[in-house]
Amino acid sequence: MMIGAGILKGMAVTGRNFIGSYFEKDRLTTVQYPEERDVLPENSRNFPFLVYDTNDPEAGLRCVACKICEKECPPQCIYIEKSADKKPDYMGKPQFYPATFDIDISVCMSCQICVEVCPFEAIKMDKVYELSRRERFDALLMRRTDLAKSNSYYHSIHPLEAEQVDATLAAAAAKKKPAPTPAPPASG
């Protein structure tokens, strides 16, 4: 065989791809970020947030400051302080709430373990990106106020998962119905 035939064959492949890209749109796989954006899949995750019911990010917070997530978080980036008093949770039962709930998202590795271990469906994964900041420390330390997001927001980013969670919570609430002060499971 002629020397260089193999190279020419390779060139032909490159040429076909190059010319083909003008005619077949599915050959163009690049997304022109930031002008165009891919739609993130439902399961996509990056940093955790705290879910609250109703419209009140203070009173509706599902977290009861049990500190399980703080203990299980592998890089130890969650810091929680338990409140001194109690407030009623979504079932009307008095519960503690986190007086402080910080997540250092410069340390968080988006592993989702906090979500898995939380027994109260209180912490979920967010999908926000473009979080770069000029400062290294405080701007990346998310306080309770930054972390609290409504259940309807949760529904908007993980619709299927949020449905399931609501169903589980409603079932749990129905079981406890005979309790003296039943409050409706509110989804804001």
Place this chain on the structure above:
Amino acid sequence: MSLSTRAQHSAVEAPPGMPSRLDGELLEVSMGPQHPSTHGVFRMNVALEGEVVRRLKPVFGYLHRNHEKIGENTSYLGSMPYTDRLDYICSMSNNWGYALSVEKLAGIEVPERAEYLRVILAELTRLVNHASLLGFLLSDMGAWGTPLMYAFRERENILDLFESLSGSRMMCDYMRFGGCRCDLPPGWMERARKVVDGFPHFLDEFEQLITGNEILIARTQEVGKLSAELAISAGITGPGLRASGVNYDLRKVDGYGFYPRFKFRVPLGEHGDCYDRLMMRVLELRETLGILRQAMDDLPAGPIMNPKVKIRAFKPPVGEAYGRIEAPKGELGFYLISDGSGNPYRYRVRPPSLINLTVLEDMCLGHTVADVMVILGSIDIVMGEVDR
């Protein structure tokens, strides 16, 4: 080298701890850690005679991050996301390797569906790894851009699948002790089938690009030969070993997971040179596609998690276990000693990249500097795994 520079050189005293100056015939070059083709922060101290390598000392540790010590101080579950960061191209197989050893340690059963999913995901990871390796290797040889971009186009399709399943493209953190974290999202299997069905087209195109290419043949055949004896005695595993003609594939030898249920062949090389190692990947890709099709056809319904496994406060009994899998790069093993508490007493990783790297000097001696890059590329290393 002119006489005057030599005179200057001999005036420089070697710093303490360094080998004294070579005899004047050899030139010592430090390649890396920022060299574009060292696949990460890897350094080689190469002693050259003209252009020919006479000595080569790998230097690693630039990416050391205490993986094993951290593993001994976090819970068993907490190490799972860290294993993603070992070989960050193949996080799914790392997850599997670690889950396998913990399951051995605690005697956990895995449901059938989860086992199938694991095979599917590990084989998809193999596609990702081998496709990117082919691209990188060609760009090490000077085929800048094009083959790598073709490979990455395919890789991106698979990473999209990983993202829609596990939530992350590369740091999947998907497998759990006794199963997998979540079930397939709707429509996933159809998309996965499409990717698998489209892959042979990429492979055919890629093979046209490389087979018969005179430059590629000249740069890889008879370069970096590794004899079967040396490969065995150095503990080389994976495609590098099989390219030397040794039939050793843990999927066949150990038959972990459900691999014995699938029909596939283990491709073997003959010469143990870079060309064989390259072709080994192409052939393995074809076999992998076969496994994927079988697993996708047979995927049973059912639970994906063993309900008996506690997620919080997981404590295996006292004992030790070594779990190993055939990762795309070779044998990936996790050795665990449990003292019955919530974190392992000892956690040790056997990374294929590090051990496959130990024969680098033997493979490079007598070849030119330019060949070193090709040989290194054909070993297929990831520094996240070498340094840990």
